[in-house]
Amino acid sequence: MGMFYNGANCDIYIGKGAGKKLLNDIRNAKKSIKIVSPFLSPFLITELINFRNRNLEVQLITTDNIEDFYGNYEKNIHKLIIQNRKTDKEAVEKREKWKDLIKILTYIGFGLLTTLIGITYYLKDIKVLFGLIPIIILFLIIKLYKKKIENKQIYSYWYSQLFPFKVYMSPDTTEESDTRIHSKIYLIDDQIAYLGSLNFTSSGTKHNYETRIRTNDLNAVKEIKEEINQLMNHSHLPERNIQLWGSQLYPEPIN
Incomplete structure (x- = not known):
């Protein structure tokens, strides 16, 4: 040069x-x-x-x-x-599947919670509330998938x-x-x-x-x-x- x-x-x-x-x-x-x-x-x-x-x-x-x-x-x-x-199309498809799964789990979770509240009211037995444990676990799983969606990279x-x-x-x-x-x-x-x-x-x-x-x-x-x-x-x-x-x-x- x-x-x-x-x-x-x-x-x-x-x-x-x-x-x-x-x-x-x-x-x-x-x-x-x-x-x-x-x-x-x-x-x-x-x-x-x-x-x-x-x-x-x-x-x-x-x-x-x-x-x-x-x-x-x-x-x-x-x-x-x-x-x-x-856009990573495979990542988008996976994220959409997780969203669908969250919807299903959310419906199930609220359905179980409503059922549990009804049973508790009908039986007047506080022990029935132990049924909250699997429901809480279910909502923790939902939270986990929401975090996975938030961290899933679909754009480069x-x-x-x-x-x-x-x-x-x-x-x-x-x-x-x-x-x-x-x-x-x-x-x-x-x-x-x-x-x-x-x-x-x-x-x-x-x-x-x-x-x-x-x-x-x-x-x-x-x-x-x-x-x-x-x-x-x-x-x-x-x-x-x-x-x-x-x-x-x-x-x-x-x-």
Whole structure:
């Protein structure tokens, strides 16, 4: 992982609003958008989601410093990581049989209890109340099956991505690596590439004093595309596990 390319033709921009041309090119993309940016703003993540909804190929490489909405707003991360649920049909059938058994045992239990009360009233003999013992046992069995139903797992979960993205761990959150993903790379339709200091954030694209270069040099774009591919598919840097992350984002009721 890593590259050097010399002699590329490029445009250079330094100053405030360095991301204006970048955003225009991104919004005019016809086929694909590939982004490497350690920081992201919520509204720009929303743009990527909209691009994906337009059937554009979207790839994102970022770090675990993702900004998101707070409070009552819907979090973008819930759109990027999608919860999928599978139902265990055999477990459902077993649970339904237990429910039917509980109904039968409940009818029997209340029937026996009513009968016992009637016999006690008729015979006026307190010893008849010893008949409560099997009834109590019956209701304890009912309670046991209710607990079994409550603990029976019929759902299993897994998580998928709205579009391919990698979230690498920063050295602040892991001791597995001291490498920090700090690049800012934008590749549009595999034809136009941007490099520079600006993150895919509102401040980076609009307000900060930034530097960036823009190139459509064929050889340079080819090298940049390969570098993004390496980061996306062949990096050995520690990354957030999507399945674990999803289980932390969503509730997972078992039944």
